[in-house]
Amino acid sequence: MKPILTVDKLSMDFGGLRALDRLDLEINTGEIVALIGPNGAGKSTFFNCITGIYLPTGGDVYLTPPHGRKKIINGLKPNQVTKKGMARTFQNIRLFTEMTVLENIMIGRHCRTKASILGAVFKGPGTIREEKEIVEDSYRILVKIGLADSVNMKATNLPYGAQRRLEIGRALATEPFLLLLDEPAAGMNPMETKELDDLIISLRDEGMAILLIEHDMKLVMSLSSRIYVMDYGKKIAQGTPVEIRNNPKVIKAYLGTEN
Amino acid sequence: MFFVNEIKKSLLISCWFIFLTFPIMVIRINPYEEIVDYRWNNLILVGVGSFILSLVGRAVQRRREKIGQNDTDQTAGSTFRIATKMYVPLVALSVLVICCFPFVFSTYQTNIMTTALIYVVLGLGLNIVVGLAGLLDLGYVAFYAVGAYSYALLNYHFGLGFWTVLPIGAGLGALFGILLGFPVLRLRGDYLAIVTLGFGEIIRLILENWNDFSFGPSGIANIPRPSFFGMEMSLQAATIYIYFLMVGLAVFTVFVVNRLQHSRIGRAWIALREDEIACQAMGIDKTKTKLTAFALGATWAGMMGVVFAAKTTFINPASFTFLESAIILSIVVLGGMGSILGVIIAAFILILLPEYLRAFSDYRMLLFGATMVMMMVFRPQGLVAPRRRCYQFRKTDDPAAGIK
Amino acid sequence: MEYFLELFLGGMTRGSIYALIALGYTMVYGIIGLINFAHGEIYMIGAFTALITASVLTIFGLNPFAILVLAGLAAVVYSSAYGFTIEKVAYKPLRNAPRLSPLISAIGMSIFLQNYVLLAQTSDFMPFPNLIPEFAFMEPWAHIIGSSEIVILAVTAVAMVLLTLLIKFTRIGKAMRATAQDRKMAMLVGVNINRVISVTFIIGSSLAAIGGLLIASHIGQINFYIGFIAGIKAFTAAVLGGIGSIPGAVLGSFVLGWTESFATGYISSDYEDVFAFSLLVLILIFRPAGILGRSESKKV
Structure with missing residues (x-):
């Protein structure tokens, strides 16, 4: 199996602080991989580096689309990364709060559509068709994430768990083959976590690869096929859930040493 | 107690x-x-x-x-909602008033109305930049000046007519928008405001001091009014002609802005206003999207500049001070950022009120300033809060149910 | 050489005035992250209050030194009162609003105050009495630097020292620094944020009032519009030095003062304001963090 995301010795320095230290990581088609580690280990920084929000100070990131060639993506802007097929959600929810639920998803369709200013003004048959497709595709995604009942609701009025799901839906609308989820279950109640669990599995079954940062260990252990563990910007372990659970280094990072 | x-x-x-x-x-x-x-x-x-x-x-x-x-949401949406039943008669009434106006009232009144319409269009143009894309542009008047001077100078040097310069003025506005926008649009919101203010003042000061190019503070006089298939017109006829021309341009602007607002580009603007980082993560090119908004706004200002020069037949740099930008901004703020109907109403209120209530005219700028503060404090969404479009689907899993 | 020296000292005088205004911008920006657009108007109101007080007292026939002190006092008291009130009316209700809302409110406030003075007083330039006496010992250098320029430099220097002491060593100074670093955290450890913000506005306004008094006395005339241009230039100075940084504001002010002085002296005086605005635009485009400022990293 060929990896779709290859991260090679990725480093990030903020002034004198080394937030990421030569991190390697690979993700294969259709697998769910988790990235865990204590708070401040550099997980979100890692996401920001590979999605183009930060410019990494060292190392390379490659993306290989299912039917394409391996391409280096560091240095690309966030929107270009998304266009290449890697979409993400944010740790602190960043919805377009004044827009409706459907419109939030429609924004995700932006990079897969192409109506121009002139097209928008003259509204030719092509534009009308495209606009109709945007609405229909977006609605289909809302059905999938279980928010079809709140189409016209303002995003900010959704309950917390639904907002997290809407963020995932918005990322899905960009047609990614790799989805990055930053603490998708944070602040969710057990019911909402269960729904999220089902959603992630259904996405994997459709062939999407998923990389998630998560603190909910039950969710991580049950979902992921492989786990990477970070601490102080370094990778300290990788392996299957069983291997990770019994890794002394991991236990030490989370619980500290006895003495 | x-x-x-x-x-x-x-x-x-x-x-x-x-x-x-x-x-x-x-x-x-x-x-x-x-x-x-x-x-x-x-x-x-x-x-x-x-x-x-x-x-x-x-x-x-x-x-x-x-x-x-x-409920916080209700207060935002519940105001000024015109019932759909009233909509048709209201539109019909306004069309009637607009068409009859110049024949019922004097040339003087018609002139004022034309001015108000110019501000309606300027407000709608700035609304794209500030209201939709959330870019606070305090130098909007610079593009207005570009349009006005392009007509005055092209006419003076090459004898070009109004109809030729109208698209040229719009184009030059857009060009200046892109030229100025390109370096500054990556700046944070408040810095962008100050830089655009600086640019606006620089352009005015250049017009004031570069005598060889712009004839300095004394300005340019005897700019011809728009021609009607080469016919000479009396002052009254010309006034009515410009009035209807402005009505046409205003309707055109409303049409275009409305289309844009509910298009793929318009949604991208609003998303950009709401959250830049999330917007980029959704695959939207930040710079390009901002630049289109900025340039489109400038296009309208350039076009209106041409009309303004043709209407007053005299321009000088004093017409393009920061206060002019502030007036247009207060129209957008009062009307409601992103609301077409609101901007139209606000432009009429802010331009016509001081004209008709003479007692007010001295206090005009005082009231504009106060309006901006009060609106921000008490009603940040403006007179007419912009409404999001609603979509309706049949309760099946078949999404091809149609769009309202 | 003498011409150079004259321009140099002239630039420094300008710079001092800019510094007195720029400090208000930079302090307010440091604490609440707002470009206080109406700050230039505070300075203008300071100058007007001084003018009115001085004129009334002159008619009463007080001696010039007493007039200078009382007019200065009135300017400081009134400017502070205006600064305090403006914050309460136009900015405080918007503390949690989107970032552009308080800025628009500030622009509105600026336009309001300009027209308030225009309507209540006059649109003409008002002659300002020269309150600063000519010093006899300055006679030999009078062709290079005047007495009022010396006073401006001296007063500015004293004001800077006092401000630095206040911020470094007093309780409220500490609270201000804490609030500037992290408003929420400061609140949690018991800093009274509202008080800190009010004090910041009062200090900034007082400095602007002193600037207004000095420059009006130096130039000899004022009108309602002086605040707008001076405000933008002082803001330029604050950004130039790195907005939020107090030494930065002073440094930026001197750099701007010299730039203007030399550019008008050696190139052309027609474009005096264009130099300042161009500097502003260039700085914001190429080094928005300023000379002494740290670049902000965005948090995601």
């Missing part, structure tokens, strides 16, 4: 304002004759005025807090 408390507080505030405004409101110096003029009646005016305002302000705030606890 509560009421007594409120009155006490308001009295205190009123005393504070009497103290605050005392030297400037009451004392007036005549420096040449060394006479001091005490205007005590102003003192009473300030005292009573601030007392009433403070009482009213408190009442509004209290009501808002009460409503806010129940």
Whole structure:
């Protein structure tokens, strides 16, 4: 199996602080991989580096689309990364709060559509068709994430768990083959976590690869096929859930040493 | 008991304002004759005025807090909603008024109406930049000046007519928008505001000082009015002609802005206003999207500049000060950012009110300033809150159910 | 050489005035992250209050030194009162609003105050009495630097020292620094944020009032519009030095003062304001963090 995301010795320095230290990581088609580690280990920084929000100070990131060639993506802007097929959600929810639920998803369709200013003004048959497709595709995604009942609701009025799901839906609308989820279950109640669990599995079954940062260990252990563990910007372990659970280094990072 | 408390507080505030405004409101110096003029009646005016305002302000705030606890969303949407049934007669009535206006009223009135329409279009143009894309542009008037001077100068040097220059002016506006926008659009919101203000002032100062190019502060006179298939027109006919031309351009602008607002690009603008980082993560090119908004806004300003020059037949740099930008901005703020209907209403209120209520005209800029502060504090969504489009789907899993 | 020296000192005088205004911008920006657009108007109101007080007292026939002190006092008191009130009316209700809302409110406030003075007083330039006496010992250098320029430089220097002491060593100074670093955290450890913000506005306004008094006395005339241009230039100076940084504001002010002085002296005086605005635009485009400022990293 060929990896779709290859991260090679990725480093990030903020002034004198080394937030990421030569991190390697690979993700294969259709697998769910988790990235865990204590708070401040550099997980979100890692996401920001590979999605183009930060410019990494060292190392390379490659993306290989299912039917394409391996391409280096560091240095690309966030929107270009998304266009290449890697979409993400944010740790602190960043919805377009004044827009409706459907419109939030429609924004995700932006990079897969192409109506121009002139097209928008003259509204030719092509534009009308495209606009109709945007609405229909977006609605289909809302059905999938279980928010079809709140189409016209303002995003900010959704309950917390639904907002997290809407963020995932918005990322899905960009047609990614790799989805990055930053603490998708944070602040969710057990019911909402269960729904999220089902959603992630259904996405994997459709062939999407998923990389998630998560603190909910039950969710991580049950979902992921492989786990990477970070601490102080370094990778300290990788392996299957069983291997990770019994890794002394991991236990030490989370619980500290006895003495 | 509560009421007594409120009155006490308001009295205190009123005393504070009497103290605050005392030297400037009451004392007036005549420096040449060394006479001091005490205007005590102003003192009473300030005292009573601030007392009433403070009482009213408190009442509004209290009501808002009460409503806010129940549902914040409702207050935003429930205002000024015109029932669909009323819609058709209302539109018909406005069409009738607009068409008859120049034949019923004098040339003077028609001229004022034309000015108001120019501001409607300027407001709608700035609304793209500020209201939709959330880019605070304080130098909008610079593009207006570009349009006006391009007509005046192209006509002076090459004898080009109004209809030829109208698209050229719009194009030059867009070009300047792109040229100025390109370096500054990556700046944070408040810095962008100041840079655009700086650019606006630079352009005005250049027009004022570069005599060889722009004829300096004395400006350019005898700019021809728009021609009608080469016919000479009387002043009255020309006024009516420009009026209808502006009506046409305003309708055109409303049409275009409305289309844009509900298009793929318009949604991207709004998303950009809401959250830049999330917007980029959704695959939207930040720079390109901002630049389109900026350039489109500038296009309209350039176009209106041409009309303005043709209407007044005389321009000089004094017409393009920062205050002009501020007037257009207060139209957008009063109307509601992103609301077409709101901007139209606000432009008419802010331009026509001082014209018809002569007593107001001295206080025009004072009221504009106060409007901006009050709107931000009490009603940030503007007179007419922009409404999101609603979509309706049949309750099946078949999404091809159709769009309303 | 003498011409150079004259321009140098002239630039420094300008710079001092800019510094007195720029400090208000930079302090307010440091604490609440707002470009206080109406700050230039505070300075203008300071100048007007001084003018009115001085004129009334002159008619009463007080001696010039007493007039200078009382006019200065009135300017400081009134400017502070205006600064305090403006914050309460136009900015405080918007503390949690989107970032552009308080800025628009500030622009509105600026326009309001300009027209308030225009309507209540006059649109003409008012002659300002020269309150600063000519010093006899300055006679030999009078062709290079005037007495009022010396006073401006001296007063500015004293004001800077006092401000630095206040911020470094007093309780409120500490609270201000804490609030500037992290408003929420400061609140949690018991800093009274409202008080800190009010004090910041009062200090900034007082400095602007002193600037207004000095420049009006130096130039000899004022009108309602002086605040707008001076405000933008002082803001330029604050950004130039790195907005939020107090030494930065002073440094930026001197750099701007010299730039203007030399550019008008050696190139052309027609474009005096264009130099300042161009500097502003260039700085914001190429080094928005300024000379002494740290670049902000965005948090995601």
